[in-house]
Amino acid sequence: MNHLLTxxxxxxxxxxxxxxxxxxWIFVTFFSYLSFPDSSYNxxxxxxxxxxxxxxxxxxxxxxxxxxLNQIKVVFGNATITKKETVVFELADAACTHPLAQxxxxxxxxxxxxxxxxxFPAIPDxxxxxxxxxxxxxxPYDRGSDRPSLGASAGEQFTGLSYTNTGNGRTYENRxxxxxxxxxxxxxxxxxxxxxxxxxxxxxxxxxxxxLTGIFALFFLGTFALVYALIFRKNEE
Amino acid sequence: xxxxxxAKKLEILSLLYYTVYMPFNQTLKISKKPLFWLSVLLFVFLxxxxxxxxxxxxxxxxxxxxxxxxxxxxxxxxxxxxPLRHMVRTIDGGDISTYHFSEETIKSAQATQFDEVKFQxxxxxxxxxxxxxINEPMIAESSWKRxxxxxxxxxxxxxxxxxxxGTQMEKLFSHQSILFRFFSIxxxxxxxxxxxxxxxxxxxxxxxxxxWHSLIVASLVAFQPxxxxxxxxxxxxxxxxFSFSLFIYAAVSLLRxxxxxxxxxxxxxSAGLGLYSKGPGLILIVCALPLLxxxxxxxxxxxxxxxxxxGLFLAGSFIFGLTFTFVPASYLASITNITATSHFSSxxxxxxxxxxxxxxxxxxxxxxxxxWGHFGWLDTKVSGRTIDIIWTLEIIAWIGAxxxxxxxxxxxxLPEKKYIVFSVGIIIALELAxxxxxxxxxxxTKQILIxxxxxxxxxxxxxxxxxxxxxxxxxxxxxxxxxxLLKVLLILMILFSLYAMFDxxxxxxxx
Numbered sequence: 115m116n117h118l119l120t121x122x123x124x125x126x127x128x129x130x131x132x133x134x135x136x137x138x139w140i141f142v143t144f145f146s147y148l149s150f151p152d153s154s155y156n157x158x159x160x161x162x163x164x165x166x167x168x169x170x171x172x173x174x175x176x177x178x179x180x181x182x183l184n185q186i187k188v189v190f191g192n193a194t195i196t197k198k199e200t201v202v203f204e205l206a207d208a209a210c211t212h213p214l215a216q217x218x219x220x221x222x223x224x225x226x227x228x229x230x231x232x233x234f235p236a237i238p239d240x241x242x243x244x245x246x247x248x249x250x251x252x253x254p255y256d257r258g259s260d261r262p263s264l265g266a267s268a269g270e271q272f273t274g275l276s277y278t279n280t281g282n283g284r285t286y287e288n289r290x291x292x293x294x295x296x297x298x299x300x301x302x303x304x305x306x307x308x309x310x311x312x313x314x315x316x317x318x319x320x321x322x323x324x325x326l327t328g329i330f331a332l333f334f335l336g337t338f339a340l341v342y343a344l345i346f347r348k349n350e351e
Numbered sequence: 352x353x354x355x356x357x358a359k360k361l362e363i364l365s366l367l368y369y370t371v372y373m374p375f376n377q378t379l380k381i382s383k384k385p386l387f388w389l390s391v392l393l394f395v396f397l398x399x400x401x402x403x404x405x406x407x408x409x410x411x412x413x414x415x416x417x418x419x420x421x422x423x424x425x426x427x428x429x430x431x432x433x434p435l436r437h438m439v440r441t442i443d444g445g446d447i448s449t450y451h452f453s454e455e456t457i458k459s460a461q462a463t464q465f466d467e468v469k470f471q472x473x474x475x476x477x478x479x480x481x482x483x484x485i486n487e488p489m490i491a492e493s494s495w496k497r498x499x500x501x502x503x504x505x506x507x508x509x510x511x512x513x514x515x516x517g518t519q520m521e522k523l524f525s526h527q528s529i530l531f532r533f534f535s536i537x538x539x540x541x542x543x544x545x546x547x548x549x550x551x552x553x554x555x556x557x558x559x560x561x562x563w564h565s566l567i568v569a570s571l572v573a574f575q576p577x578x579x580x581x582x583x584x585x586x587x588x589x590x591x592x593f594s595f596s597l598f599i600y601a602a603v604s605l606l607r608x609x610x611x612x613x614x615x616x617x618x619x620x621s622a623g624l625g626l627y628s629k630g631p632g633l634i635l636i637v638c639a640l641p642l643l644x645x646x647x648x649x650x651x652x653x654x655x656x657x658x659x660x661x662g663l664f665l666a667g668s669f670i671f672g673l674t675f676t677f678v679p680a681s682y683l684a685s686i687t688n689i690t691a692t693s694h695f696s697s698x699x700x701x702x703x704x705x706x707x708x709x710x711x712x713x714x715x716x717x718x719x720x721x722x723w724g725h726f727g728w729l730d731t732k733v734s735g736r737t738i739d740i741i742w743t744l745e746i747i748a749w750i751g752a753x754x755x756x757x758x759x760x761x762x763x764x765l766p767e768k769k770y771i772v773f774s775v776g777i778i779i780a781l782e783l784a785x786x787x788x789x790x791x792x793x794x795x796t797k798q799i800l801i802x803x804x805x806x807x808x809x810x811x812x813x814x815x816x817x818x819x820x821x822x823x824x825x826x827x828x829x830x831x832x833x834x835x836l837l838k839v840l841l842i843l844m845i846l847f848s849l850y851a852m853f854d855x856x857x858x859x860x861x862x
Contacts, residue, residue: 329401
């Protein structure tokens with residue numbers, strides 16, 4: 115115990131803890147984002163907000179275009195909710211009845227960065243299968259127009275798509291929730307390789323592929339060396 | 352007895368010892384020197400700059416399409432021997448094809464989904480499963496026209512040395528694709544940014560920080576994510592930041608060493624460079640005058656006051672005369688809007704309305720947030736909580752800096768007060784210049800069209816960081832505590848930079 119206290123009293127130890135702790139937090143977040151959304155469409159044209167009614171799910175079905183479906187990204191607005199409120203995001207079967215995965219957004223969760231990410235273990239044979247996104251808001255309060263909302267888009271590129279708001283009992287044809295099914299590559303190495311590919315697109319040869327990997331490696335090497343030299347050297351008297 | 356064979360073996364061993372061990376030993380010694388780590392820092396900044404420059408998709412830095420089009424326009428042959436069309440300008444900010452740029456600039460922007468991705472952070476480029484984008488071969492093999500054939504063109508009319516260098520690069524790599532040329536110019540910005548980091552180190556050394564402390568302060572500047580991204584874009588902002596940094600270095604050198612022609616020459620050169628970077632560079636000319644007067648007043652003590660002020664008046668008139676002779680009147684009129692008609696009944700009404708709109712918590716917070724982390728077309732933002740933490744630290748630092756200035760005690764490990772006064776002065780000067788320009792546009796249009804995004808204040812990043820470090824340092828009791836404080840700040844800044852890169856920019860554009 116004394117040994118531990120002495121160590122913690124040592125400046126270098128807590129500086130190291132601060133740095134490593136911060137790094138862990140950053141990279142845990144980064145790896146939680148590391149999934150590759152369907153980028154074949156963008157939300158251009160008319161957009162609107164789908165206000166969530168308490169206890170009434172908003173649903174939309176979609177067909178996976180790849181294997182290893184492991185996330186659904188949804189534009190989720192006014193996400194600051196108060197005590198006793200929750201928003202439940204579910205992946206369900208094609209009939210929107212049996213949940214396959216579920217995440218709950220709670221009052222003290224931080225606001226999502228651009229998209230809310232419904233994460234779940236990868237479904238290896240998702241290609242061609244139809245799934246349903248179900249979003250349900252639970253609240254004992256009447257917040258009027260200040261309710262959480264989902265983004266939605268209309269336009270030619272969304273012909274044939276639709277979502278249903280059970281709050282008002284309407285199905286909106288030729289529209290879509292602003293959502294993107296997102297896929298993994300089956301391994302961390304594969305995911306990093308795929309990210310490297312995405313970063314390489316529309317770049318000149320000297321910033322592509324292995325050169326890009328090399329630049330990242332040199333940056334990390336240099337930064338860690340710098341941290342070691344500047345932070346873990348002896349204090350100036 | 353040694354045989355010849357044994358002797359040769361020994362020779363080889365000693366050779367090995369001297370070639371492997373000695374350099375290693377020397378490397379160890381070098382690695383304990385701050386200058387070695389300064390070179391590591393500059394190298395890291397270069398690598399980081401390259402990463403930031405490839406993380407932002409083509410034309411996704413603010414106004415990059417305009418700056419690149421300007422460079423390309425200036426690289427055109429002087430003799431325009433192609434058919435020119437004159438059309439009325441009807442710009443739609445959401446449609447790149449409405450701009451009078453070259454066909455190559457417009458088609459490449461469209462091929463990389465410029466309009467879809469800009470300002471809309473839920474949109475990305477359409478990716479393939481390889482390292483080649485869908486339209487990349489089309490861009491690489493295109494024979495699109497590289498010149499503007501529709502006038503009046505929409506390129507920038509600003510004179511900047513950044514454009515001059517960019518134009519040379521555009522010509523040098525004219526046989527390469529637009530992607531190659533564009534990203535090469537981004538890397539030129541990274542090099543300018545690296546020089547800013549070097550100047551940050553030299554400036555902090557000059558004002559009395561120890562070598563290691565200077566290195567940490569320079570690292571704080573290097574890892575400020577907004578500076579890194581601004582130094583990774585095709586934009587004249589980085590030219591202004593470089594000019595300011597050079598000016599600040601020359602100014603603190605003058606303040607420390609007194610009247611020296613080398614520093615005066617550097618000061619005047621950097622002020623001129625500022626003028627030849629971007630509009631707000633004009634403020635450097637304004638700042639140079641009182642500084643020179645101050646230094647001259649302290650230097651020429653043997654001259655009578657009457658003669659000193661007479662000389663000063665003549666020198667001032669000469670400088671103003673030179674400025675008004677060489678700076679075109681149209682340039683001065685455009686940055687002051689002096690010839691335009693005001694929308695308000697009086698200047699005081701105009702100013703009070705302007706303050707109502709801009710000096711509010713929300714507006715100030717936007718400036719603060721975009722100084723630290725609004726990337727791309729300002730649509731890629733770090734979390735508000737992070738900005739709150741930074742803002743709190745800055746308020747404490749400002750309080751510390753004020754207490755330091757009004758207190759009588761001199762703290763050995765902090766810079767002399769004259770440098771802090773200078774830092775505050777140049778920060779206020781740029782603030783006034785930017786707000787003056789913004790107000791002049793507001794006065795004429797009744798709208799906040801220019802605004803005060805944080806990156807406009809980045810030219811003062813070196814004095815700003817020095818001020819923050821000094822202000823926080825005021826609350827430390829000794830050098831050891833100050834040393835620890837700097838280490839903590841550096842860890843936080845490095846983490847902030849990594850957070851911006853891996854949790855904000857990359858997810859926004861690629862995940």
